[in-house]
Amino acid sequence: MVYGCGSVVLDALMLSNKGIHLNQKNSVKRQKIQIGGVIPSALMTLSRLGIKTSLIASVGNDLFGDAVVKLLKKEKVDLRYLLKTEDHPTPLAFVTLNEMTGERTSFYTTGVFSELREEEIKLHLDNKTKLLLIDGHNLNLSLNLARQAQGVKAKVLLDLGSPKKGIEALISAADVVMVPRVYIERSGGGLKDEEVVKKFSSLKSKIVVLTMEEKGSLVINGSEIFSQPAFKVKAVDTNGAGDIFFGSFAFGMLNNWDLRSTTRFATGAAALSCTKFGKEFPTIGEIEEFLNSANEV
Numbered sequence: 673m674v675y676g677c678g679s680v681v682l683d684a685l686m687l688s689n690k691g692i693h694l695n696q697k698n699s700v701k702r703q704k705i706q707i708g709g710v711i712p713s714a715l716m717t718l719s720r721l722g723i724k725t726s727l728i729a730s731v732g733n734d735l736f737g738d739a740v741v742k743l744l745k746k747e748k749v750d751l752r753y754l755l756k757t758e759d760h761p762t763p764l765a766f767v768t769l770n771e772m773t774g775e776r777t778s779f780y781t782t783g784v785f786s787e788l789r790e791e792e793i794k795l796h797l798d799n800k801t802k803l804l805l806i807d808g809h810n811l812n813l814s815l816n817l818a819r820q821a822q823g824v825k826a827k828v829l830l831d832l833g834s835p836k837k838g839i840e841a842l843i844s845a846a847d848v849v850m851v852p853r854v855y856i857e858r859s860g861g862g863l864k865d866e867e868v869v870k871k872f873s874s875l876k877s878k879i880v881v882l883t884m885e886e887k888g889s890l891v892i893n894g895s896e897i898f899s900q901p902a903f904k905v906k907a908v909d910t911n912g913a914g915d916i917f918f919g920s921f922a923f924g925m926l927n928n929w930d931l932r933s934t935t936r937f938a939t940g941a942a943a944l945s946c947t948k949f950g951k952e953f954p955t956i957g958e959i960e961e962f963l964n965s966a967n968e969v
Contacts, residue, residue, distance in 0.1 A: 673800050674718055674922065677728040677788075677814050678711030678807035678831075680754075681763045681780070682736045685911065685950055689771040701771065704950040707743050708765050710831045710915045711807050713951060716747040717919025717941070720953035723926060726750035728793060728810075728817070730786040736762035747953070753793055760786045767911055769949075776911060788813050801826040803922055806846075808836040818845040827925060831918050834858050848879040848925070850918055856882075879931065881921070883914055888939065888968075893931055900935045901968040903943040912951040917942040920959070940966060 686700040707713055715725040727749050731737035733756040740762060744751055765780035788810045797804070797820040804821040806814045806828065818828045822845070830846035832839065832855045843849055882890040888902040920941035924934025940963045944954050954962075 674715065674723055674725045674803045674805065674926070675728060675795075675797065675801060675817070676711040676715045676725065676805040677810060677817055678805070679709045679763070679809045680712050680727075680729045680731055680740055681708030681765050682706075682740055683708040683911070683951075684764065684766045685909075686766070686768045687771055687909075687949055688768055691770050691773070691775070692768055692777060698768075700768070702949055705739060705743075706912075706951045707740065708763075708912070709807070710833060710918055711805055712740075712744060712749070713912055713915030714805055714831075714919030714922060715749050716744070716951075717916050717953050718923055718926075719747045719749050721920075721923050721956055723923065724750070726753060728753040728788070728795065728813070730755045730757050730760075730788055732756070732760055732762035732786075733758050734761055736764060753795055755786075755788065755792060757786045769909055769911070790816050797821055797824050797826065799824045802926055804828045805831070805918070805922060806842065807831050807833050808839050808842055811836070811838045811842065815841055815845060818842065829918070829922055829925075831914075848881065848921075850914075850921075851880060851882045852914055853882070853884050881935070883917060885910070885913075889917075889935060891931060891935055896931075898932065900932075900939050903940060903962075903966040903968055905943045905947050905966075907946040909949050910946050913942040913946050916945045916951070916953065919953075936963070 683706045685704045687702040688700045712727055715727055719725050731740045737756055763781045768777045790813055801824055804817055804826055821828050827847045829848040830842055831850040835858050879893045886902050889900045891898055917938045920938035924937050941954055941959045944962045945952055
């Protein structure tokens, strides 16, 4: 079983070939409602790859929360630890994609994630737990779950997303830390790629992965440092590619693949997802077929 604890967002995705024009109506060619948030998206990726998954999170007790439940159930993610709350509405993100330029514009709500408490969840990880995925939200609960995971020898994977208060404790508790480029930018930047991964690995994280979108990724594991180039694709929609990378990377770890094979598989899955409109979770066969013929940048 793979557990994931993090924030859940409902995305309204729209494809336009004219861009956004203020003070007038804007038509769209296609639209789609999908799950947002790295943790639920990573779990959906794993579920599509045949792994049993369970989400620890909260949504509002509203129509958007109902939509989240429906989408997650469709991908067979266990929801016994998904709570509906009256405290906050389900977070929303409106994303427009310009078909002509590939530009993406997002509108999203902030600061509306309900803080879950340990007594609300009543979850005790056992030796059937293989991985725990976390994103830095619900700090106290995530720390508790990370300690439980360590107790049953399950690996902890942390996606930093954006800077959050108290995140250093989670970094120290994690076995793998994903550092998106946006995290560095919002933290002030100024560091070279290798300096970034060395900085995080010094906080006792075993593996650090700096994801750089179209530039691929940089990985450090102790004294080993290597880069994984991105794959050449005609991108239609890059929204959520990092989430699928995270889930696919976790899949490689579950299968005890070496780090280079795991990173290449995750990079291929993310690239493949960019060729379609909306978050499409590829199967193992689709990813393997893509990797057999794909060219690196």
